[in-house]
Amino acid sequence: MNLRLEFAESLNKISLKDKKLTVVVGDISHGILKNFRKNSPKNYFNIGICEPSMISFGAGLSKAGLTPVMHTIAPFLIERCVEQIKIDFSYNNLNGNFVSVGSSFDYSKLGCTHHSYSDFAIIKNIPNTQIFYPSGKNEFYKLFLESYNKNKINYFRLPSEMHSEIIDEKKIKAGKAIKIVDGNKLTICCFGPHLSELKEIVMMFKKRKIDIDLLYYPTIKPFDSKSLIKSIKKTKKIFVVEEHCLNGGGTGSVQDVILKNSLSVKSYFLNLENLFVKNYGEHKDLKKELGFSKKNYLKIIKNLLKK
DSSP: OOHHHHHHHHHHHHHTTOTTEEEEESSOOTTTTHHHHHHOGGGEEEOOSOHHHHHHHHHHHHHTTOEEEEEEEHIIIIITTHHHIIIIIIITTOOEEEEEESOBTOSTTTOGGGOBSSHHHHHHTSTTEEEEOOOSTTHHHHHHHHHTTSSSEEEEEOOSSOOOOOOOGGGOOTTOOEEEEOOSSOEEEEESTTHHHHHHHHHHHHHTTOOOEEEEOSEEESOOHHHHHHHHHHHSEEEEEEEEESSSSHHHHHHHHHHHTTOOOEEEEEEEOSSOOOOOSOHHHHHHHTTOSHHHHHHHHHHHHHO
8 A cells, every 4th residue: 555545545535435535636646546537527628738727627516516636746736837826726715736746856856857855835825725645555645634625725745665553543734743752851743644754763872771753744734732741851952854944834833833933942944955956866865865764763862852
């Protein structure tokens, strides 16, 4: 199972009860969506590689009372279509769901044309939006089911990799952080599929009687500031891991909470600092080059604990 398959199976499952659920794709994912297409043939549309038209078409479906899901690769779904999302959906207060694949630099071999480092920031600044980053089993289904038809614009970013942690489904709620490990020496905020590696390090320190607070955020907006404030007041130190540009994503929300609440904290933010990831290659190799590796996490955590 990967998140793309979970996405397809979730839509098919929900569509058996909700006949308003409608999928619009930009010539992608036909294979995994075949069951949805078979069971709901009148609710499946392939607009082709005409993404702005796909969004406007989806807005029309929403205006007609259906519940649209627009799906394609992140830069083409969000960055190419920001005007249509802003005007057709947000300005008109329409309900819609945007589900991307190829987040960040997941399409590592195709280069920056297929990368998206600022999708959170773009959607975050559009009114009536919610942002979700489900990165483990059952997270997409739970978050989508709770949010998809509540008259909001929902963006779901699906990473190519999943973390391996099995989280209690009762803890998976829109707008809520999930406490993975409790501690008082350091706060780690994880956005995305890096959770398993970070938890492994945290448990290693726990064996040494060094307790670290590990928070996992499958929701970017609305942001759970209460959980963060409670943790930072204990630890006074924070490490944030997020495959997104420094500004505007989950990291931006963390920084806002720190500033607005005048919290005194030592911090390290691991993000994508450059505008473009220009190297090509295997995804795991690019992750390592950009600092998203267990070795680098360990180095950063050790330095923060010394301060």
